[in-house]
Amino acid sequence: MPAEPVLEIADLVVQYDGTTALRGMTLSVRPGEVLALLGPSGSGKSTLLHTVAGFLLPTSGTVRLAGTTVAGDGRPVPPERRDLAVVFQNYALWPHLSALDTVAYPARRRGTGRVRARAEALAILDRLRIAHLADRRPAELSGGEQQRVGLARALARRPSVYLFDEPTAHLDTHVRGVFLEELVARQRDSGAAALYATHDAEEALGLADRIALLREGRLLQVGTPQQVYEEPVDLFAARLTGPASVIDDPDGAGTVLVRPGWARLGGPLQAELRGVWFRGPHSDYLLESSLGNVLIREPGPPRHAAGTPVGWALDRRWALAER
Numbered sequence: 001m002p003a004e005p006v007l008e009i010a011d012l013v014v015q016y017d018g019t020t021a022l023r024g025m026t027l028s029v030r031p032g033e034v035l036a037l038l039g040p041s042g043s044g045k046s047t048l049l050h051t052v053a054g055f056l057l058p059t060s061g062t063v064r065l066a067g068t069t070v071a072g073d074g075r076p077v078p079p080e081r082r083d084l085a086v087v088f089q090n091y092a093l094w095p096h097l098s099a100l101d102t103v104a105y106p107a108r109r110r111g112t113g114r115v116r117a118r119a120e121a122l123a124i125l126d127r128l129r130i131a132h133l134a135d136r137r138p139a140e141l142s143g144g145e146q147q148r149v150g151l152a153r154a155l156a157r158r159p160s161v162y163l164f165d166e167p168t169a170h171l172d173t174h175v176r177g178v179f180l181e182e183l184v185a186r187q188r189d190s191g192a193a194a195l196y197a198t199h200d201a202e203e204a205l206g207l208a209d210r211i212a213l214l215r216e217g218r219l220l221q222v223g224t225p226q227q228v229y230e231e232p233v234d235l236f237a238a239r240l241t242g243p244a245s246v247i248d249d250p251d252g253a254g255t256v257l258v259r260p261g262w263a264r265l266g267g268p269l270q271a272e273l274r275g276v277w278f279r280g281p282h283s284d285y286l287l288e289s290s291l292g293n294v295l296i297r298e299p300g301p302p303r304h305a306a307g308t309p310v311g312w313a314l315d316r317r318w319a320l321a322e323r
């Protein structure tokens, strides 16, 4: 039987002066689960995380952590007493502490001795490739380095729930990969859950156990990465989760969605190649056909030049719901 949710958000409405940012959101996250919040700018991701963290109070609805109501019913539990680790865009570090002492602090608070806490902190800094910066204070670190110290501190906390708000926004590709691996490894070890806000579809698809798609303060769809990618509830959901072409079905089944890997070059359908882009591991081809424009992705460097006629075939399609 699946474990009880560690975080439960029910009918959450949050308003700022004159703006309703969340319009009744219900979600739950189980121990060990990573739930990505994927939505465009202004859809309410940060508001949701700030409300769970306790920096904002709900207008109505409740937030429960490990079975205890922390907001929305009775006196709210203050942020510092919620069993959470928060990694937000403005990762406030203590100006007077070195990177090592910052990351050792959570273990010290748990009662770990100084030498052991520092050794554990150094190991985390090392995994995030910043052990050489251990003695520096925030003022002596670049923005990306400060962000990594903030991540390291969160990883050192061992809470029940992590809240991440675009934590990799300022990280280069390599460090981003290291961080994501580290996060997943920690999750598995500790059974912590994570709410992970991003507007990077690829990151969400690769990282999350489930993805919640947000639009204008509402949940549009919740499902596994494969469900939201392959069976989006509408065109907006389809575009949030990756490249999507909308064409007339060749068999007359109406308007269908085609992902770049669902069609291939070479086949009975006729088109003209409008654009070709080399993307490293694969190339993208934009075809103009009588059914509509379709984007095809194939491994390797470009095989054709733009402006030439090509044949193509459709392997798979998804009928879009009428709304």
Ligand SMILES: Nc1ncnc2c1ncn2[C@@H]1O[C@H](COP(=O)(O)OP(=O)(O)OP(=O)(O)O)[C@@H](O)[C@H]1O
Residues within 6 Å of the ligand: 016, 017, 019, 020, 021, 039, 040, 041, 042, 043, 044, 045, 046, 047, 048, 199
């Ligand atoms: N302090 C505030 N006062 C008034 N309105 C706000 C405030 N903060 C956010 N909003 C509004 O609430 C809505 C949700 O904003 P929120 O920051 O939660 O979105 P988001 O999905 O995190 O966006 P982004 O990806 O740009 O960070 C938006 O309409 C925004 O304009």
